[in-house]
Amino acid sequence: MKKSQFVIIGLGRFGSSLAKELVELGYEVLGVDKDEEAVQDLSQVLTHAVVAEATDEDVLRSIGVRNFDCGVVAIGDDIQASILTTILLKDLGVKKVVAKAMTELHGRVLEKIGVDRVVYPERDMGIRVAHQLVSPNLLDYIELSKDYTIAELTVPKCLNGKSLQELNPRGRFGCSIVAINKPQGVIIAPVATEVLAEKDVMVIIGTNEGIEQFEDTIIR
Structure with a gap:
């Protein structure tokens, strides 16, 4: 091609x-x-x-x-x-x-x-940097629309050994973890039994409000 x-x-x-x-x-x-x-x-x-x-x-x-x-x-x-x-x-x-x-x-x-x-390179970079400054675990932030965002979040120590099923981000916050970047490679569409390790990177998609609640409740 x-x-x-x-x-x-x-x-x-x-x-x-x-x-x-x-x-x-x-x-x-x-x-x-x-x-x-x-x-x-x-x-x-x-x-x-x-x-x-x-x-x-x-x-x-x-x-x-x-x-x-x-x-x-x-x-x-x-x-x-x-x-x-x-x-x-x-x-x-x-x-x-x-x-x-x-x-x-x-x-x-x-x-x-x-x-x-x-x-809008300057505006978009400003938005991303602002979010990174106020969220220490946030590596990257992309606004898909006015209401929806995709974010990369570092797994903190408090979530080490937790499964996605235990976190239940979809049921609790309406967010989906669509990928996990681990040292051995990226897991796309991880299953509920997938276990997180400290410093893994979660790629999460959801509403701006849902992701904010996920960060405030689960990570901080």
Whole structure:
């Protein structure tokens, strides 16, 4: 099966980090930026990297953006350029367009012009760090929607040797432990008799309220 190909437009902190990670994961990535220095820095890392003005339709057409499976507009300092580039990618037939938003208003405009996904790197990172600061056992936090969250929680000493059946997170809090990361490997969809050990990592999904109650009642 052919792997997806990505074009990342805007090679600032977010765009370059995303591009490098996609390459690390084995995908082909074309990086585009009008800053020659930014392109030069990544030319040996990415599959291809070109200096180009992304708001020029002829330029985007000439570098073949329509042939990519996903286009990511990671322009952060120029909202007008971000919006115009996004419109051009849609018009040129890029199958999936993802765009970085600087503000809620910017994000709403991007949604109106039909992007497939809007991302808010700074806002989302702020939310995740805030939750990690107030919950010592919380390793990661991803908001699936306004009401639902998936979280990674370290198993504390007080839960060592406890089974999922004893904890009963679904019955008590409406949450599900969907995976447990143990030193010997990850257990996906663990059974009720699975026993936790200190420093295992639980991946739990549920409502924001349910996960909070689980933390307050079981872990703290």
